[in-house]
Structure formats: structure tokens, C-alpha cells
Amino acid sequence: MYLCWLHVFAFYYLKYARIVIYKSIYLKYQRLKGFIAVLCGFNSRITGKSIYQIFKMNNQISKLAGISSASTRVIAGLMSGTSLDGLDIALCEFSGSGLNTRLKVLHFITFPYKEAFKEQLKSISFKGQVSLQQVTLLNALIGTYSAELILEALKKWDYPVDAVDLIASHGQTIFHAPFSLHQQIPFPDATLQIGDGDHIAVKTGIITLSDFRQKHIAAGGEGAPLAVYGDYLLFSSPDENRILLNIGGISNFTYLPAGRDANHVFSTDVGPGNTMMDQFIQLHYPGKYYDQDAAVAKTGKVNEALVAALMDNDFFADPFPRTTGPELFNIAYLRAAQKQSGQEALAPEDILASLCEFTARSIIAAIRTSIGDQPFAVYLSGGGMHNPLLVDKLTAGLGFELRNTTALGINPDAKEAVLFALLANECVAGGDTDFGARQGIPSVTMGKISLPY
Ligand SMILES: Nc1ncnc2c1ncn2[C@@H]1O[C@H](COP(=O)(O)OP(=O)(O)OP(=O)(O)O)[C@@H](O)[C@H]1O
């Protein structure tokens, strides 16, 4: 018995000692790398004064320079999408950048949000009028909560906090307003994600990148879809035309033509993914947050008149690329289509079956009109790939079996979180990749940097 306790004690003592030693060596190594990196940056103009300045440099900046020049980086990517269902955290190890990016997903976890928290998010999301006080409070709370969840995840994985170089946090989109949606002159494209990065950095002690979408807009994009950058770097192939189709709250896809020519890469939001089905079920089936395995939709019948009215919106006639959100695709949109088609008394299960058909048809139409007749493979990701009715409809409509990103080495549920980690890797260690001259895909690095100390 005594020996057994001695073993337990020795095990935990050694484990703790390992982390402490690792931490101190790792930090020293990072600072040294930073020092060398900065020194190299001075090129031929190294003087006594410049060396003195480097010594006086903010530790966090030299650490960042070290991270930038290191051969590998460990980055935690965080994503919470328009479904408001939870926070995805993907811990990734990167080496290289741009088309030479190498990535290993070390761990992945989803923390589902509690009902009360979902209700708070819903109260300020995708609406023209909300409580400004609630927005302000949630901006700080989401930052703090994200930090707590990262620390919890690292503890669960037994992964030392100090061995994480960066956090990449998408934040929570509470309003997306491309010009095509708001149409107010002189206002530009706009979008708002909350969950402040400073709170994450200070509470975890890890340098944090956040608020990725603003620079994309400043550089001429609509702030979305950003998946195209990672899709191109990680998944483009020399010999296969690929579509990376993500079906989250909103569906979007990236087209990657064989040959990796950035000038022909194409990316757009399509329209609703799960968002209208989710909103409808939450309203009519208390206690359900989504139609699990399409259990309800499968019992309904598609109403063609309603589907035609749902498809009858200027958004679907707009040229690609385009972006959207639940600001457009919501219950009011459904009610208007029901009225227009005279289907106001339709049974709930028939409405759900029709909403599923609407999602499938809008995806198929977008792919067909933008890609034409050339052969291509589709790789799915996002929660919608778990909806069997939706996947059956897509398979029937496209005429071939769809794969998911597991076939390309990435867990499809982790993909979006991984892609934000990749954007942070690009910002800190890359930045010179040419993403081509296509509209909506500016060649730009993204993410604001928050220092912990
Ligand atoms: N087993 C399942 N059956 C049916 N639908 C499912 C299933 N599992 C997940 N979903 C759908 O996937 C949704 C969550 O998807 P996901 O987490 O990809 O969305 P998101 O990241 O919030 O969206 P976005 O990327 O558009 O912002 C759920 O709300 C639900 O509608």
C-alpha cells in the first residue's frame, strides 16, 4: 500500500517537474530565436545602438519574432459559427507557410454552449435592434469564456499552456452586413464579431490573434468566406478539381481547380445551410435545437410551391461571389415565402422537409452554375454533413457520392477552427502568398494581435 502511494507521488512529481523544466527551457529558446530573428532583420546595419535597442525590446514582441521564425508553431484555432451551438477548439502544429504549409491536428474538442448562454447570444445576434449594453457585456464575457475553455481543453489533453505559441479566435459573428444586404449609401461592406482578443491573451498568457474579418473588408473583400485561404493552401490538388463544401448555419464552398492556379480559385457563400431548419425547429418543437438525423423532416413531404417561393429572392440572382447570414435567412424569410406561395397552413414536418430541400437545391444550383460541366469531387464539412436527408438530396442532385474532408486528412467538424489557426500562421509567419486576382479574395494577412502582458 505504502509503495503504491509512493508510486503515485513520484508519478505526479515527475510530471509537474517535466512541465516546469520544459516551460523554462522553451521560453528561453523562444526569446533566443526572437533575438536572432530581430538581429537578422537589421541586416548589414547592426550597430551598438541597434543591439542595445534589441535588448530593450518588449519581451512579447521578441517572443513573437521567435514564434515567427521558428520551424514549427503550435496554434489553437477557435471557431463558433452562426449556429450558436458551441465553441470548436483545434490544437494544430504548423511548419512552413503559404503553399509549403504542413499541418498536424494534435487535438480537437467542441464545447457545447449551455441553453442560457445560447439564449443570450440569440438575443443580440442577426437583428437590427438589440441592447447595446448586452453587446458590450457579451464582448467581454465571450473573450473570458473562450479563455476558460482553452485552458480547460489544454488541461484535458494534458498539454502545457506554455507550449502553445498562439491562439487564433474567430469570435462570435453577431451581424454580417455586406453592401448587397444593407444597401445603404455611403456605408461599405461591414461585419461584426465579438469576444475580445485581449481578454483571451491576458487570461491564458498566450499571444492571441482575433477579429480576422475587418482587414479582409478593408482590402476589398466582404469579410467572408475566409475558408478559401486555408482551402487553397491545404487542399488544392495538381490533378483533381475539388469543391470544399461547408454546411454550417450558412453554406459556402471553395472551388479549387486542378493545378493550384490561384487565379482560378473561387469561393462564395451559397445561402442557408442549417440555419432555417434550426430556427424553425427551435420555434415549433420546444426542447429541440436542431432536427437530429432529419428525424422530423423525413416524416414530411416537400411542398414544391413553398420551395419555389423560397428560391425566389434577389440574393440567388446576385453574381458570385456573395456572402450572407441569418440576417436574411430567418423565420421572417420563411413566413414571407409561405404567404407568397399560399402555404401558410402547411404542417410543420412538411415545412421542415421543404426547408431541407431548399438548402439542397440552392447548393446544387450554385455549384452547377459556377462550375459548369467539368468533373469535380466534393468534400464536405460542417454540421450539415451529419444530416442524412440533406446529404441524400445532394448526392441525388449532383449524381455522385460526396466525400468529406477526412479523405484529405482533416476532421470535417474541426475544419473551420483549423482554418483560423492557419490564418494566424499566415499572419505571423507567412504573408507573401499570392491568392490571385479574383474578386473577393484579396491577398492579405488577417488578425489583430493581442499581447498577454
Ligand atoms: N446529426 C445531425 N443531424 C442533423 N443536423 C445536424 C446533425 N449534427 C449537426 N447538425 C446540424 O449542424 C449544425 C451545426 O453546424 P456547424 O457547427 O458546422 O455550424 P456553424 O459552424 O455554427 O455554422 P457556420 O459555419 O455557418 O457559421 C447544427 O445546428 C445542426 O443543424
Ligand SMILES: CC(=O)N[C@H]1[C@@H]2OC[C@@H](O2)[C@@H](O)[C@@H]1O[C@H](C)C(=O)O
Ligand atoms: C460573417 C460570418 O461569420 N460568416 C460565416 C458564416 O458561416 C459560414 C459562412 O457564413 C461563411 O461566410 C463564414 O464563415 C466561414 C468560416 C468563412 O469565413 O469561410
